[in-house]
Amino acid sequence: MSLIVQKYGGTSMGSVERIEHVAGKVAQTRAQGHQVVVVVSAMSGETDRLLKLAKAVNPRGSEREFDQIASTGEQVTIGLLALALDKRGVKARSYTGPQVAIRTDSAYGKARIQQIDDKRLRADCEAGVVPVVAGFQGVSPDGSTATLGRGGSDTTGVALAAALKADECQIYTDVDGVYTTDPRVEPKARRLDKVTFEEMLELASLGSKVLQIRSVEFAGKYKVPLRVLSTFVDGPGTLITLDEDNGRSAVEDPLISGIAFNRDEAQITVVGVPDRPGVAAAVLGPVGDANIEVDMIVQNVAGDATTDFTFTVHRNDFDRAHEVIKRVAADLGAKGVRTANDICKVSLVGVGMRSHAGIASKMFKALASDGINIQMISTSEIKISVVIQDKYLELAVRTLHKAFNLEQARA
Ligand code: ADP
Ligand code: ASP
Numbered sequence: 001m002s003l004i005v006q007k008y009g010g011t012s013m014g015s016v017e018r019i020e021h022v023a024g025k026v027a028q029t030r031a032q033g034h035q036v037v038v039v040v041s042a043m044s045g046e047t048d049r050l051l052k053l054a055k056a057v058n059p060r061g062s063e064r065e066f067d068q069i070a071s072t073g074e075q076v077t078i079g080l081l082a083l084a085l086d087k088r089g090v091k092a093r094s095y096t097g098p099q100v101a102i103r104t105d106s107a108y109g110k111a112r113i114q115q116i117d118d119k120r121l122r123a124d125c126e127a128g129v130v131p132v133v134a135g136f137q138g139v140s141p142d143g144s145t146a147t148l149g150r151g152g153s154d155t156t157g158v159a160l161a162a163a164l165k166a167d168e169c170q171i172y173t174d175v176d177g178v179y180t181t182d183p184r185v186e187p188k189a190r191r192l193d194k195v196t197f198e199e200m201l202e203l204a205s206l207g208s209k210v211l212q213i214r215s216v217e218f219a220g221k222y223k224v225p226l227r228v229l230s231t232f233v234d235g236p237g238t239l240i241t242l243d244e245d246n247g248r249s250a251v252e253d254p255l256i257s258g259i260a261f262n263r264d265e266a267q268i269t270v271v272g273v274p275d276r277p278g279v280a281a282a283v284l285g286p287v288g289d290a291n292i293e294v295d296m297i298v299q300n301v302a303g304d305a306t307t308d309f310t311f312t313v314h315r316n317d318f319d320r321a322h323e324v325i326k327r328v329a330a331d332l333g334a335k336g337v338r339t340a341n342d343i344c345k346v347s348l349v350g351v352g353m354r355s356h357a358g359i360a361s362k363m364f365k366a367l368a369s370d371g372i373n374i375q376m377i378s379t380s381e382i383k384i385s386v387v388i389q390d391k392y393l394e395l396a397v398r399t400l401h402k403a404f405n406l407e408q409a410r411a
C-alpha cells in the first residue's frame, strides 16, 4: 500500500461532470488499496472571476482582502468533490488550507508555505478517510487566509506530499505530461517521459505554467517523486527526476529539452544616461527598493558618452516601475524614458547545453531566417532567452522547435 497525493487542476474540476470523473479516479486509486490525499484547484476561470470582482470594487485594495476573496474558489470544489466521493461510498472530508494548518508567511498573494501540521491528514488516512484539501491557500501568522500565487495548488500538492512523505505526488491536468513546448502553441510538441528537476525549474521559471515554479523547488528540495498526468486520458505522464543523465549516454542526450515562453513582461529603457560608474546601481537600486523584481538587463554605450539602459519587469509591476524610473531619469539627467509592452521572452532549455557550443548561434540564425529581431539576450548554463516582439511568439516557438528537431523521439 502506498500513500499518494493527487492534485487536480482547474479544468479537471471545471464542471459537475468533471468532478464526478475525478471522484471516480480517486475511488479507483482507493480500490487499488492506496491511501490518497487529494488537493484541488477552483473550477477553471473561477479565480480570475473572483479577482476581477475584487478589483472592480477597489483596484488598489489590500492583498489580504484579495486573498480572502480569491481563496473561496477552492472552498467550493473541496466540498463538491467530498460530496461526490461520499456518493460513491468513499469516505472523504474536505479541508481548507487553514483547517489543515498549512502555515504561511504574510506575503499575501504570493505567500510561502512555512510549516504543515500533518496530524489530521495522517489520522484521516489511517482511518480510511480521503482528505480533500483546498489548494493555493494557507494561514498567515495572524490567522488570515493567504494565497500562494497563481498556479499555487501545485505547490500545495507537493508540500503535502513532502510533509506526509508520500510515495508519489501526481499532478493531474488537461495535458498528459510535460511537452517540449506548450502544445497549444506547437501542436507538434512531444511529451517527455522524463525531465530533470533542473530543467523543469528553468522551464517553469521561464513561463511554462504546467507546474508552478515553487512546486518544482519544493519537490527538488524534499525529493518528492513528482509526475504530471492527464485527468482525461490514461498514460505514464512525465516523471520529474533527480537523475540528471536519465540513464542515457551523452551522445544520445538531446541538447534541448524544451522551449518556454512568457508574455508577462514589459520593457523599460532609460535613454541617454551619462555614462559613468554607478549608473546601473543608480537606475536599478530604486527599482529594487520598491520591491520590484528585474528580469533581463541590457546596457548599450553610445558614442556621445551616454548610455541606454534597458530592463524588463513583470507586467503587474510595470506601472510602479515606470513611476520610479521617471523620477530616476530626471535625477540622472537622462534624455528620456521609453517603454514597450508588446514584447515576450522565448527561452531554450536543456542540460545538454552545458557540454555543447553553438546552440546560441543556431538559435539566432533560426530566428533571423524568419526575420525576427532579437531585442535582448540572456544566458545561463542550461538556458538561452531572447526578448522579441510578441506578435512573433508563435512563429519563433515553432521555428525553434523545428530547428532543434524537438519533434523527433528523444533517444
Ligand atoms: P491546471 O489547471 O491543471 O493547473 P494549467 O493550465 O495550470 O493546468 O497548466 C496546464 C497547461 O500548461 C496546459 O494546458 C498547457 O497549455 C500549458 N503548458 C505550457 N507549457 C507546457 C509544456 N511544456 N508542457 C505541457 N503543458 C504546457
Ligand atoms: N485557482 C488558483 C489559480 O487559478 C490556483 C491553481 O489553480 O493552482 O491560480
Ligand code: MG
Pocket (backbone or CB within 6 Å): 009, 151, 154, 209, 210, 211, 212
Ligand atoms: Mg496550474
